[in-house]
Each structure stands twice: as structure tokens, then as C-alpha cells.
Amino acid sequence: MxxxxxxxxxxxxxxxxxxxxxxxxxxxxxxxxxxxxxxxxxxxxxxxxxxxxxxxxxxxxxxxxxxKYPKSGIGMGEMGVGSRGAGDFFVHRQIAEIVKSSHTNAFINPTAQDDGGVVKATAGADEVYITTAVDGIHSRLSEYPFLGGFHVARASMRDVCVMGSQPVALLSDLHLADDGEVAKLFDYTAGVCAVSELTGVPLVAGSTLRVGGDMVLGDRLVSAVGSVGISPHPPTARKRAEAGDVILLTEGSGGGTITTTALYHGLFDVVWETMDISFIQASEAILQDGLLPEVHAMTDVTNGGLRGDAHEISQTTGLGMAFWEDEIRALVNPKVLEMLESLDIDHLGVSVDSLMIVAPEDVASKVEKVVSSAGVRIGRIGEVDDTGIPRLLTDHGEEELKPLFREAAYTKIKKIVGDLQPEDFEEMKQKVERSALEAIAKKDEVVARIKERHEN
Known part of the structure; x- marks a missing residue:
């Protein structure tokens, strides 16, 4: 409250x-x-x-x-922010434009809509690429702190791994509302540290505060985990994908989203299916085998599911992709897939936490071998082409893979809210974009004023 x-x-x-x-x-x-x-x-x-x-x-x-702040007149839920669909992607592009307007130098910045950001640094005579990423706890896991901590730590590390970096440190930012049970702090941190222990990546810093200080009553837990990674090689960013590349996918058992789906439908046994680090094991195997420089792109199937990732890669590269439905289904954890289908949830529109790898044919064969040797299931699910459109090939033909306005509804409340695009969506986008431009103008004015004061 x-x-x-x-x-x-x-x-x-x-x-x-x-x-x-x-x-x-x-x-x-x-x-x-x-x-x-x-x-x-x-x-x-x-x-x-x-x-x-x-x-x-x-x-x-x-x-x-x-x-004061410039207002758009559009609410977060109304725009679908955080719901991993068309509205969310649009708002993130506006945020990226604000970052771009600062004219600071980064090797990969948010305009690429990638999983993590990258800066290039010099260490003696060597160049090193430093990747950072941050993820927030799933909003419905406030009452399940250990699970929330485990999955947000794993998600943050994934975002570093898919950029081709070796995770070296974790950071935790934890906020608990005024009436929250203090033990939630410990259970959450234990969840983060479980991932830390399993991967050997230390939790090195963090912050613990109350949500809204004295002004927010209740026991809501919100938090984020950041990860830092390093690599001697340029990142495996989405923009490096090329026509003719093979698309690989590891088995997806889900993370925070699938855990939430299981908990809030009383299907508790599915929760254990999500408790693994196979994604990180697969990334590590590719890294240790020295294949990363040959891989064109990697991403995790999270935000908006495969629909969202396919859309973002296509938008970034201008390329198209052909996906094979049967091969994708075969690489969703059987218990997770059974749950999704029993609840009428589109597995292509929800986060299943698979690792998607885009690489030339000969490199793809090497990746399949090394990931399989690490004990992680992997298979070919499609190929990149120059059509400019991501498509799903089924027994009934093909359809364009488009992100929904919100990710597939995986709880009852989300089904009530719905995933249909508002009729005035284009008008909403204009208002949101205008407020982003006003924020840039405000930033420019404040920066200019501060510089002028220092010069005088």
C-alpha cells in the first residue's frame, strides 16, 4: 500500500x-x-x-x-510494460534512445536490444570486453524469496553468458516493504547464493533497503541481481547473425515465469524442474571449448518467449528466420510442456529459459557435440534467411512469429487482463515517445546548466 x-x-x-x-x-x-x-x-x-x-x-x-517529470498519460499496465510484448519492447526502445542521447561510448549499448551491455577496456597490451547485466525478481515470487533469489540470479548470469562472457561477480539489490518479515532477506539471499555456489561466481556487493521507506506499507519484496562478465573476444551480439546460419536450442525448463505458473496453479511438482543451471553449463561448455569466437549470436528464450526473441533479432539484423515447430516442442522440458498445454498457455510466448545459438553450419555441429557432452540436451530448430520475417513452419504451413501485446497469459489474473493490443495503441506509442523526447530535452538542459556553472 x-x-x-x-x-x-x-x-x-x-x-x-x-x-x-x-x-x-x-x-x-x-x-x-x-x-x-x-x-x-x-x-x-x-x-x-x-x-x-x-x-x-x-x-x-x-x-x-x-x-517534476514530463507525463505521457499512459500507465505501466496499460502499455504492457514488464509484460514482455509489443508495448514493453516499444518502451524499452525509448529508454535505449535516452541512453543513446548521452553520447557515452559503449561497445554494445541498450539500442541493440541485447541481453547485456558491453564496454571494451585495455589491460596492459590486451583488450578485454566487460559485460554487465541486471535482472529483477519475478513480481509474483515476493512470497517465495528463495525461489525469487535463485531465479533472478540465474537470469542475470544467463544474460552475461549469452554475450559470450565468463561471469565473474554477482551484485544484489534488495528492497523489502516496511511490514515485511526480516527473514525474507535471508531466504532471498540464500537463493542467490545457491546459484553462486553452484557456479563458483561470488556475490560481492549489494544494497538492502525498504520499499518506499515509511511510505509503503505491506510486505512486498522487490529486488534485482546484477552480473559482471569478462571475455577476450567480441561479444556474441544478435547483430552478428547472418543468412544461412543454423539456429540451435537447448532444453528449456523455465525459471521465474514457469515457477510462478506452477505455484499459482497448484502444480507444485513442476517447481523442481526449474531448479537447475543447465543453461550456464551449456554456455560454459561452449566457452571452455573455444567456440565462442566462431558463434555469431546467442540469446536466452525469455522475454516474450521465442516470439519475442525472434522479433528482436529480426528487428536488429533485418534478417528472417524459419523455425520448425516440432523441433522446438521437443526441446521444452516434458513436464513443463505438459503443464503449459494443460493450461492453454502458448509455449512460444512465454519464457522457457532455453539457450538459443546462431552459428554457421560447421560451427553448429561442434556446438551440438560440446553441449551434449556437458549433459545438456540441444537440437536444431531452424535457420536464418534473408526474408526479413521470423516464421514458424508447421504441418499446416507457416505463420509469421509476432510478439503478442503481452507475453502469453500464464496466471488467471493475466488471462483476465488479456494480451490483445489496445485499439489506440499507435496513439499510446506517440504519447510515450513524446514523453521520452521530453526526458531527453530535460536531461540536456540540466547537463548544460551544470557544465555552465562549473565553467564559471
């Missing part, structure tokens, strides 16, 4: 007295305190919010612009 957000919204149409009363009641729902204390808390929140609202009367327009 965001009591500051509630106060800001409620003060627009209601009297301060009624808002204070409502806020007091909400605080008592969460806090074991007396009504007087709850009333004092409510009034303190209102006083603080009212102070911030006085910015509207400030004569300095530049200060007002600094403190």
Missing part, C-alpha cells in the same frame, strides 16, 4: 480531513498501533505531500521542470 501515492491522488478530489481519515484507516489495516498513532502518521504524510505540491507556485520554471 503506497500511502504517499494514495494521498497525492486523493487530495485532488477530496478534502484534507476525509483523506486523513481514510489514510488513518488504511494504516490501521497494516500496523498494530493505536488509532491516535495512526492518525499522527496519516497527518505527517499529508503534511509532507502538501509541501511538495507547493512547487506549483514556485516562480522558477527551470526548478519546477527539474523537480
Amino acid at each position: 503506497d500511502i504517499e501515492g494514495f494521498a497525492r491522488r486523493a487530495l485532488v478530489d477530496h478534502s484534507e480531513e476525509s483523506v486523513q481519515k481514510s489514510l488513518q484507516e488504511k494504516i490501521l489495516e497494516f500496523k498494530d498501533i493505536n488509532p491516535v498513532q495512526a492518525g499522527q502518521m496519516a497527518q505527517a504524510v499529508l503534511d509532507e505531500v502538501k509541501y511538495t505540491l507547493k512547487i506549483e507556485d514556485h516562480p522558477d520554471e527551470s526548478l519546477k521542470n527539474l523537480i
Whole structure:
């Protein structure tokens, strides 16, 4: 419960007295305190919010612009942000444009829509490529901290591995709301450290704070894990894919998404299927065999499933891809596939956490051999071509692989929300893009002003 957000919204149409009363009641729902204390808390929140609202009367327009933010009028859920579909991809492209506008130098930056970012550094006479990636805990795993920590750590490491880097360090950022049980911190960290121990990659730093400080009541856990990797070779970025390449896929047993699906449908046995590090083992095998420089691209089948990854690779490279449906189905963990099909969930539109490798024919054969030797199932699921369109080849013909507006609905609440694109999606995109451009303009103005002050 965001009591500051509630106060800001409620003060627009209601009297301060009624808002204070409502806020007091909400605080008592969460806090074991007396009504007087709850009333004092409510009034303190209102006083603080009212102070911030006085910015509207400030004569300095530049200060007002600094403190406020440009609004699009579009909500996160409305746009599908975080739901790994068309709306989410569009917003991430706007974020990438803001990063690009900073004109800082990176070997791979967010405009590539890749799994991790890469900078090139010099160590003596040698060049080294440093990869970083960060992933957030699955939002529905707040009540299952160990599972949340395990899967977010593994996801972050995956994003480094698919860039062709050797993971060398993990970082954890953990936020627990004010009424959260402290033991959640420990269970979550133990989950992260389980991956650390299994892979030999140390957890070296982190931060632990409350969600929203005193302003958010409840016990919601949110967190992120970052990974750092190094490589002497250029990254296996998506843009290196070429027509004629073979597409390989390792067996996918899922991560946070599949775990959430299992938990919230009471299919608890499937959870154990997700508890492995086969993805990292496959990446390690390719790295140790010295095949990475010959591999054109690697990615993990996560954001929006294969539909999303195929779309992103095609968008980045301008190439097309032909995928074979039967071969893909054969490489989804049988228990996971059975669950998805029993719940009518599209396995192509959900994160199954497979490793997808794009490489020339001769290199693909070597990759298949070395990954299989590491005990991980792998197979050929398609090929890259110059059609410019990702396609799924089935017994009934072929269809274009398009990302849904949201990833395949894998919980009951997601099925209610739906995955259909809003009729005014193009208008929504224009509003979102405009607010991103306003953010860039604000950044440019602030940077210029700070530079001017330093020069004087």
C-alpha cells in the first residue's frame, strides 16, 4: 500500500480531513498501533505531500521542470510494460534512445536490444570486453524469496553468458516493504547464493533497503541481481547473425515465469524442474571449448518467449528466420510442456529459459557435440534467411512469429487482463515517445546548466 501515492491522488478530489481519515484507516489495516498513532502518521504524510505540491507556485520554471517529470498519460499496465510484448519492447526502445542521447561510448549499448551491455577496456597490451547485466525478481515470487533469489540470479548470469562472457561477480539489490518479515532477506539471499555456489561466481556487493521507506506499507519484496562478465573476444551480439546460419536450442525448463505458473496453479511438482543451471553449463561448455569466437549470436528464450526473441533479432539484423515447430516442442522440458498445454498457455510466448545459438553450419555441429557432452540436451530448430520475417513452419504451413501485446497469459489474473493490443495503441506509442523526447530535452538542459556553472 503506497500511502504517499494514495494521498497525492486523493487530495485532488477530496478534502484534507476525509483523506486523513481514510489514510488513518488504511494504516490501521497494516500496523498494530493505536488509532491516535495512526492518525499522527496519516497527518505527517499529508503534511509532507502538501509541501511538495507547493512547487506549483514556485516562480522558477527551470526548478519546477527539474523537480517534476514530463507525463505521457499512459500507465505501466496499460502499455504492457514488464509484460514482455509489443508495448514493453516499444518502451524499452525509448529508454535505449535516452541512453543513446548521452553520447557515452559503449561497445554494445541498450539500442541493440541485447541481453547485456558491453564496454571494451585495455589491460596492459590486451583488450578485454566487460559485460554487465541486471535482472529483477519475478513480481509474483515476493512470497517465495528463495525461489525469487535463485531465479533472478540465474537470469542475470544467463544474460552475461549469452554475450559470450565468463561471469565473474554477482551484485544484489534488495528492497523489502516496511511490514515485511526480516527473514525474507535471508531466504532471498540464500537463493542467490545457491546459484553462486553452484557456479563458483561470488556475490560481492549489494544494497538492502525498504520499499518506499515509511511510505509503503505491506510486505512486498522487490529486488534485482546484477552480473559482471569478462571475455577476450567480441561479444556474441544478435547483430552478428547472418543468412544461412543454423539456429540451435537447448532444453528449456523455465525459471521465474514457469515457477510462478506452477505455484499459482497448484502444480507444485513442476517447481523442481526449474531448479537447475543447465543453461550456464551449456554456455560454459561452449566457452571452455573455444567456440565462442566462431558463434555469431546467442540469446536466452525469455522475454516474450521465442516470439519475442525472434522479433528482436529480426528487428536488429533485418534478417528472417524459419523455425520448425516440432523441433522446438521437443526441446521444452516434458513436464513443463505438459503443464503449459494443460493450461492453454502458448509455449512460444512465454519464457522457457532455453539457450538459443546462431552459428554457421560447421560451427553448429561442434556446438551440438560440446553441449551434449556437458549433459545438456540441444537440437536444431531452424535457420536464418534473408526474408526479413521470423516464421514458424508447421504441418499446416507457416505463420509469421509476432510478439503478442503481452507475453502469453500464464496466471488467471493475466488471462483476465488479456494480451490483445489496445485499439489506440499507435496513439499510446506517440504519447510515450513524446514523453521520452521530453526526458531527453530535460536531461540536456540540466547537463548544460551544470557544465555552465562549473565553467564559471
